[in-house]
Amino acid sequence: MRREELLSRMGMRLPMRKQVRVIISSDAANEADDQYAIVHQLLTPLFDVRGIIAAHFESKAPGTETTMEKSWQELCKLMQAIDIDDVPALRGCTAPLKDAHDTPSSEGVDFLIAEALRDDPRPLYVTAQGALTDVAAALRRCPEIGEKLTVVFIGGQPYPAGGVEFNLMQDVEAGRVLMASGAAVWQIPVHVYGTMEVTMAELAARVRPCGRVGRYLYDEMEAYNLDNDDAPGLRKGENWCLGDSPVVGALLQCGWRGNFHAETAPLIADDMRYLPNPGGKEIRVYDSVDVRFILEDMYAKLRLCCDTEK
Numbered sequence: 001m002r003r004e005e006l007l008s009r010m011g012m013r014l015p016m017r018k019q020v021r022v023i024i025s026s027d028a029a030n031e032a033d034d035q036y037a038i039v040h041q042l043l044t045p046l047f048d049v050r051g052i053i054a055a056h057f058e059s060k061a062p063g064t065e066t067t068m069e070k071s072w073q074e075l076c077k078l079m080q081a082i083d084i085d086d087v088p089a090l091r092g093c094t095a096p097l098k099d100a101h102d103t104p105s106s107e108g109v110d111f112l113i114a115e116a117l118r119d120d121p122r123p124l125y126v127t128a129q130g131a132l133t134d135v136a137a138a139l140r141r142c143p144e145i146g147e148k149l150t151v152v153f154i155g156g157q158p159y160p161a162g163g164v165e166f167n168l169m170q171d172v173e174a175g176r177v178l179m180a181s182g183a184a185v186w187q188i189p190v191h192v193y194g195t196m197e198v199t200m201a202e203l204a205a206r207v208r209p210c211g212r213v214g215r216y217l218y219d220e221m222e223a224y225n226l227d228n229d230d231a232p233g234l235r236k237g238e239n240w241c242l243g244d245s246p247v248v249g250a251l252l253q254c255g256w257r258g259n260f261h262a263e264t265a266p267l268i269a270d271d272m273r274y275l276p277n278p279g280g281k282e283i284r285v286y287d288s289v290d291v292r293f294i295l296e297d298m299y300a301k302l303r304l305c306c307d308t309e310k
Contacts, residue, residue: 002086002155010304016210022047027057029070032224037244043301053108055130066094092134096171103140112138112227116145124149128245138175139181148181156189162274179265185283193243206299211306249294260286
């Protein structure tokens, strides 16, 4: 069905003149939390989700497909589960940028450039839930789009030191490109996105009953829990961090909450430390997110849109 038809089940009147455009970039096959953030964005009426780009990630199991291809296949399964057929899933770059001059292309790169250049007065946000490769490649290929978009990036260590962090280490060069570009940056570091903890019991009670997509989300998390004993995010096997979901809070919450501060965009060392960058642009760095606000909004939208027994 069309996304608009699914959203109509909420039965709410909203000021759609305040709608923003969103492109999601996700390493959806890497773990099991990306799917929750993607579904939440799809179920948010004030987000016009233009497309979802499959991102590559560090391969955790041998396979013939690239990790990007695995992410794309997972996106296709997720869109079937939520029964939305008018939001495109796009293949992204298959590997990190090779060097300071690499400008790879992909469906995702081309789509991002075209959307940024499209004549539309609504703000454009890219929610980057993994490697920054496609965002950086688009900015290199068409630098003028920088002034037309805001990148909400889940990744990086706290300031001022920086350091090794999973999403940033997927493509450190892409992180450098983003920080040096004309794009606005809202960065949500690991100590902030790491606060989005839930238990399996909470997901079983609040997500699993919500139709086909709720069952899919829960089953994916349960399977990952059972199959990955060494996954650091699973702690003792009964909880998980929905670490990508803060992108929704960043776009929905009021800007006067005081939960972020300004930093000068750093230079990024090979070991991901932040180095001084005099004259660098100002970026937004989050100090906290409202976990209750984000989770309760997701649960409510799942129930309103997807729970056929409500």
